[in-house]
Amino acid sequence: MDSEIISIFPTPIYKSKLGRELNKKELAFINNTKSKVYKNMSNTTSNDTYILNNKLFKNLKEELYLKIKDYFNKIISPEDNIAPYITQSWLNYTEKDQYHHTHQHPNSLISGVFYINSDEKFDKIKFFNENYEIIKPEVKTWNAWNSKSWWFSVKTGDIIIFPSSLAHAVETKQGDNTRISLSFNVFIKGIIGKKNKLEELYL
Numbered sequence: 001m002d003s004e005i006i007s008i009f010p011t012p013i014y015k016s017k018l019g020r021e022l023n024k025k026e027l028a029f030i031n032n033t034k035s036k037v038y039k040n041m042s043n044t045t046s047n048d049t050y051i052l053n054n055k056l057f058k059n060l061k062e063e064l065y066l067k068i069k070d071y072f073n074k075i076i077s078p079e080d081n082i083a084p085y086i087t088q089s090w091l092n093y094t095e096k097d098q099y100h101h102t103h104q105h106p107n108s109l110i111s112g113v114f115y116i117n118s119d120e121k122f123d124k125i126k127f128f129n130e131n132y133e134i135i136k137p138e139v140k141t142w143n144a145w146n147s148k149s150w151w152f153s154v155k156t157g158d159i160i161i162f163p164s165s166l167a168h169a170v171e172t173k174q175g176d177n178t179r180i181s182l183s184f185n186v187f188i189k190g191i192i193g194k195k196n197k198l199e200e201l202y203l
C-alpha cells in the first residue's frame with residue numbers, strides 16, 4: 001500500500017561548530033574557573049553565571065551570537081523588529097560517574113550548549129518528549145514519533161541550540177575526561193505583535 005508519513009510541528013535542534021579552537025588564555029580561564037563552582041545534583045556549575053560578559057570571551061560571545069541569529073533566521077524567521085540576546089551564561093564541569101539532572105530553562109526562549117571538552121565516544125546530550133500519553137502500547141521498533149527521548153553525541157567544538165522548554169539531561173559520565181561545557185540562555189528585545197490587533201508588546 002502506498003503511503004507517506006508527514007511530520008508536522010517538529011522540535012528544532014540546531015547543531016553547528018565554533019569553527020576554531022579556543023586560545024590558551026580562554027582555556028586557562030576555563031580551567032581556573034573549575035575551582036570557583038557550586039554543586040548541582042551531581043556535577044558543578046561556575047559561580048559566575050554571566051561568564052560570557054567577561055572581556056576575555058568577547059570574541060566567543062560574538063561567535064555564539066552569530067549561531068543564535070542563524071537559528072532565529074532559519075527556524076523562527078520573525079517578521080517583527082526583534083533581536084535575540086544572551087541573558088545568562090555559565091560553565092559546567094562533569095567528571096566520570098557524575099551526571100546532569102533532567103531540567104528545562106525557564107524565563108528563556110532558546111538555550112544552547114557549547115562543548116569545550118567533550119569525548120564523542122562517551123559524551124551526549126539527551127532530550128525528552130514530555131507529552132502525556134493517554135494510550136501507551138508496548139513499542140516494537142523505536143522511531144522519531146514514538147520515542148520518549150532522543151540523544152546526540154557531542155564532541156569538542158560542537159554547539160547545540162534548542163527551545164528552552166525542551167527537557168534535557170546528561171546521563172552518567174563515562175570516559176576519563178572532564179566534560180566541560182558552556183551553557184547560555186537567550187531572550188529577545190524589540191517589538192512583537194501588531195498595534196491594531198491589540199497584541200503589541202515592547203520587550
